[in-house]
Amino acid sequence: xxxxxxxxxxxxxxxxxxxxxxxxxxxxxxxxxxxxxxxxxxxxxxxxxxxxxxxxxxxxxxxxxxxxxxxxxxxxxxxxxxxxxxxxxxxxxxxxxxxxxxxxxxxxxxxxxxxxxxxxxxxxxxxxxxxxxxxxxxxxxxxxxxxxxxxxxxxxxxxxxxxxxxxxxxxxxxxxxxxxxxxxxxxxxxxxxxxxxxxxxxxxxxxxxxxxxxxxxxxxxxxxxxxxxxxxxxxxxxxxxxxxxxxxxxxxxxxxxxxxxxxxxxxxxxxxxxxxxxxxxxxxxxxxxxxxxxxxxxxxxxxxxxxxxxxxxxxxxxxxxxxxxxxxxxxxxxxxxxxxxxxxxxxxxxxxxxxxxxxxxxxxxxxxxxxxxxxxxxxxxxxxxxxxxxxxxxxxxxx
Numbered sequence: 015x016x017x018x019x020x021x022x023x024x025x026x027x028x029x030x031x032x033x034x035x036x037x038x039x040x041x042x043x044x045x046x047x048x049x050x051x052x053x054x055x056x057x058x059x060x061x062x063x064x065x066x067x068x069x070x071x072x073x074x075x076x077x078x079x080x081x082x083x084x085x086x087x088x089x090x091x092x093x094x095x096x097x098x099x100x101x102x103x104x105x106x107x108x109x110x111x112x113x114x115x116x117x118x119x120x121x122x123x124x125x126x127x128x129x130x131x132x133x134x135x136x137x138x139x140x141x142x143x144x145x146x147x148x149x150x151x152x153x154x155x156x157x158x159x160x161x162x163x164x165x166x167x168x169x170x171x172x173x174x175x176x177x178x179x180x181x182x183x184x185x186x187x188x189x190x191x192x193x194x195x196x197x198x199x200x201x202x203x204x205x206x207x208x209x210x211x212x213x214x215x216x217x218x219x220x221x222x223x224x225x226x227x228x229x230x231x232x233x234x235x236x237x238x239x240x241x242x243x244x245x246x247x248x249x250x251x252x253x254x255x256x257x258x259x260x261x262x263x264x265x266x267x268x269x270x271x272x273x274x275x276x277x278x279x280x281x282x283x284x285x286x287x288x289x290x291x292x293x294x295x296x297x298x299x300x301x302x303x304x305x306x307x308x309x310x311x312x313x314x315x316x317x318x319x320x321x322x323x324x325x326x327x328x329x330x331x332x333x334x335x336x337x338x339x340x341x342x343x344x345x346x347x348x349x350x351x352x353x354x355x356x357x358x359x360x361x362x363x364x365x366x367x368x369x370x371x372x373x374x375x376x377x378x379x380x381x382x383x384x385x386x387x388x389x390x391x392x393x394x395x396x397x398x399x400x401x402x403x404x405x406x407x408x409x410x411x412x413x
Contacts, residue, residue, distance in 0.1 A: 015119040015120065015121075016118055016119050016120075016121055016279045016280070017119075017279065017280060017293055018114075018115045018118045018119055018277055018278075018279060018293065018294045019277070019278055019279070019280075019283060019290035019291070019292070019293055019294075019413070020275060020276070020277060020290065020291045020292045020293075020294065020383050020410075021055075021276045021277070021278050021283065021288040021289060021290055021291065022051055022054065022055060022275070022276040022288075022291075023051075023129075023218065023273070023274065023275040023276065023291075023376075023379075023380045023383065024047045024050045024051060024054075024218065024219075024220050024273070024274060024380075025047055025129075025218055025219060025220070025271065025272065025273035025274075025373070025376065025377055025380055026043065026046055026047060026219075026220060026222055026233075026271050026272050026273070027219055027220075027222070027233055027234060027235050027236045027237065027271070028236045028237070028238055028269045028270065028271040028367055028368040028370055028373075028377070029135070029233070029237055029238075029269060029270040029271065029368075030237050030238045030267060030268075030269060030270075030368065031134060031135050031267065031268040031269060031270075032135050033135070033237050033238075033270070034224060034231060034233045034237055035133065035135065035222075035224070035233065035270035035271065036133075036135035036136065036270065037224060037226070038133070038222075038224060038270075039076045039133075039136070040070075040075065040076040040077040040081065040131060040132075040133040040136055041076055041077065041081055041084040041085055041088060042085075042088060043131055043133055043270065043271075043272045044068060044070075044077075044081050044082070044084070044085030044088075044131035044272050045084075045085040045086070045088035045089040046089075046220065046222060046272055047129060047220060047272050047273055047274035048066065048085060048086055048089035048091065048127060048129075048274050049088075049089040049090060050220050050274070051127060051274055051276055052089060052090060052091060055276065055286070055288070057286045057287055057288075058125075058286045058288075059286075060091055060092055060095065061092050061094060061095070062124070062125060062282070062285075063091065063092075063095045063125055063126070063127065064096075064117070064122075064123035064124060064125055064126055065095070065096050065097065065098065065114070065117065065123060065126050065127075066082050066083075066085070066086040066091070066095060066096070066097040066098075066126070066127045066128075067082060067097070067098055067099075067100060067110040067111075067113050067114050067126060067127070067128045067129075068081060068082035068085060068097070068098075068099055068100070068107070068110055068128070068129055068130050068131055068274075068372070069099070069100050069101065069102070069105075069106025069107035069108070069109055069110040069129070069130030069131075069372040069373070069375060069376070070082075070099050070100075070101065070106060070130060070131055070132060070372040071101055071103055071104070071106055071132060071371040071372045072132065072134075072137050072157050072158075072371070072372070073099065073101065074137065074138055074140055074157040075136060075137060075138040075157070076133070076136060077131070077132075077133070080097060080098065080099050081099050081131060082097035082098055082099045083096070083097035083098075083099075084097075085097070085131065086127075100113060101372075102299070102400060102404065102406065103371065103400045103401040103402065103404075104335065104337065104369070104371050104374060104375070104398050104399065104400050104401060105299070105375055105398045105400045105404065105405075105406035106130055106371065106372045106375060107128070107129055107130025107273065107372055107373055107374065107375035107376035107377075107379075108297070108375025108376070108378075108379060108396060108398055108406050108408055109299075109375070109406060110128040110129060110130055110375075110376070111128045111129075111275060111277070111294070111297070111375065111376065111379055111408065112297035112406070112408060113128070114126035114127075114128035114277045115128075115277060115294045115296075115297065118277060118278070118279050123279075124278065124279050124281050124282040125276070125277070125278045125279070125282040126276075126277045126278075127274050127275065127276055127277070128274070128275050128277055128376070129272065129273045129274035129275050129373070129376040130272065130273060130372040130373040130374070130375060130376045131271070131272035131273075131370075131372055131373055132269075132270065132271065132272075132370035132371045132372035132373050132374075133270045133370070134158050134159065134268045134269055134270055134370060134371065135268075135270050136270075137156070137157045137158040137159075138157055139154055139155065139156055139157070140154070140155050140157055140162070141153065141154050141155075142154075142155075142163065158268060159177065159268065159371070160176055160177060161174045161176070172303070172304045172305070172403075173304065173305050174304075175304070175305045176254070177307075177337065177338075177401065178253050178254045178260045178265065178338070179254050179305075180304075180305055180306060180307045180308055180341075181254075181260045181265070181308055181337070181338035181339075181340040181341050182254045182255075182258050182259065182260050182340070183305050183306055184306060184308050184309060184338075184340050184341055184344040185258075185259050185260065185340040185344075187306065187344075188343075188344045188347055188348070190259070190339075190340045190343045190344060190347075191259070192248075192259035193248075194339070194343060195259055195260070195261075195264040195338075195339035195340050195343065196244055196247040196248055196261075196263065196264055196339070197244065198264065198339040198342065198343055198365075199247060199263055199264035199339050199365050200242070200243070200244050200247060201355075201362075202336060202339075202359065202362045202363050202364075202365040202366045203239060203240065203241045203242065203362065203365065203366045204241060204362075205359070205360065205361055205362040205366075206239050206361060206362025206363075206366035206367060207239065207241045207362075207366075209361035209362060210235070210236075210239070214361055214384075214388070215235075215236075215361075215381075215384075217384050218380045218381060218384050219234065219235070219236075221233070221234040222234070236366075236367050236368065238267045238269055238366070238367060238368035239362075239366045239367065239368075242263065246263075247261070247263040247264065250262055250263045253265070259340065260338055260339075260340060264338065264339035264340070264365065265337070265338050265339070265365065266335075266336055266337050266338065266364040266365055266368065266369035267364070267365075267368040267369055268368075268369075269368030269369055269370040270370050271368070271370040271373045271377070272370075272373050273373050273376035273377050273380060274376070275376055275379065275380065276288075277294070278290075290413055291383055291387060291412075291413075292383045292386055292387075292410050292411060292412050292413060293410070293411045293412075293413050294408065294409075294410055294411075295322055295409040295410065295411055296318065296321065296322055296408070296409055297318070297406065297407065297408040297409070298314055298317045298318040298321060298406070298407055299314055299404060299405065299406045299407075300313035300314040300317050300404065300405050301313075301403055301404050301405075302403045302404065302405065303403055304401075304402050304403035305403075306403070307399055307400065307401055307402065307403045307404070308337060308338060308340070308341030308344060308345070308399045309341070309344055309345060309348065309399070309405070310398075310399040310400055310403065310404050310405025310406075311334055311345045311397035311398065311399055311405045311406075311407060312345055312348045312349060312405065313405060314397060314404075314405035314406055314407040315349065315395065315397050315405070315407045316349075317407075318395070318407045318408075318409055319409075322409060324393075324409070326349060326350065326351070328393060329357070329393050329394070329395045329409075330357070330386075330389075330391035330392055330393050330394060331357045331358070331360050331382075331385065331389075331391065331394055331395075332351070332357055332358050332359070332394070332395050332396075332397065333359060333363070333378040333379070333381060333382045333385075333394065333395070333396045333397070334346075334358060334359060334363070334396075334397050334398070335363065335364050335369070335374055335375070335378055335397070335398040335399065336359065336363035336364040336365045336366075336369075337364065337369065337398075337399055339365065341399055342358070342359075342363075345397075345399075346358060360385065361381065361385060363378075364378075374398070375396070375398055375406070378396050378398070379396050379408065379410070382394040382395075382396050382410055383410060386410065386412040387412065390412070391412065392411060392412055393409065393410070393411055393412075394409075394410045394412075395407060395408070395409050395410070396408045396410065
């Protein structure tokens with residue numbers, strides 16, 4: 015099979031809900047990192063790009079009708095370049111990267127842009143159609159996150175726990191205390207704050223000029239992070255039930271953002287004088303009970319490592335998406351990494367940076383690649399939990 019290399023990547027800063035990116039249409043947002051890559055890599059004949067694959071979860075508003083295709087056209091790519099949108103919920107953009115990798119490995123493609131986009135600020139309200147004349151029971155749903163138009167059979171067989179409820183399920187099952195959850199959340203914010211103070215994220219962030227009335231807002235840094243002390247975190251009320259442990263402080267945010275990664279084989283690298291940064295070894299997915307969806311990274315990671323004959327201690331660091339503190343700590347506990355916390359999200363994670371669903375996988379992937387380069391380590395593993403009970407994992411090697 016062909017080797018697959020990461021040759022470039024960029025992301026927008028992540029905006030908070032209703033924040034700096036909330037005025038940007040979702041299809042325009044998806045176009046921004048693609049346009050950046052096109053402009054930067056001027057040696058490439060973009061007519062040779064085989065496909066654009068973007069992850070997007072919502073797809074109920076401006077992100078409908080194949081946002082990958084719309085974004086690539088808005089970014090100025092040739093009309094003959096195709097695009098496809100994939101949805102594996104929170105793992106969507108990591109899935110996009112995985113699908114691009116497999117296409118190149120199989121010899122069907124030479125060069126692909128993969129990534130993801132999500133504007134949770136602009137997710138619309140949707141209304142059901144009437145099922146009979148003069149029906150007075152039309153339902154209205156907020157599409158920002160979570161279940162809608164629930165199948166009664168799904169409810170009966172598996173339950174339809176909210177994302178915070180699934181985190182509470184894990185906290186109870188694996189005995190993850192509120193104190194440990196808050197400590198993990200604090201460390202995520204602290205590590206991110208320290209890394210940002212050292213300009214650690216500059217290589218992965220692009221600047222965006224946003225028209226605001228007659229002015230231009232230059233948006234250049236993530237606006238979700240907020241470093242709070244442990245005392246402040248401990249005073250936050252639980253968001254599921256009064257005796258719960260999951261709070262807004264030890265959970266990821268509701269955010270907006272986009273990211274794009276340039277993948278290529280040796281043929282494209284040589285043809286266009288590209289610089290490979292790292293190699294994708296492989297990816298895999300696994301399923302778990304929906305009410306314990308947060309544990310999904312465990313079987314996905316174990317399956318991936320077994321397939322490529324790696325051991326857990328071979329991995330230099332892990333980027334595990336921080337949907338919730340309870341979720342990551344449960345994964346760490348089951349993987350036996352409790353004594354190696356320095357390997358887990360060494361520069362902070364989604365609790366600090368935010369979690370724009372369809373873009374988060376590409377974000378942690380890009381962060382992992384840049385951290386491999388900066389630390390001169392060899393192997394990084396990216397993994398995410400996925401709603402309705404799944405996990406996804408991708409293994410990267412620095413070259």
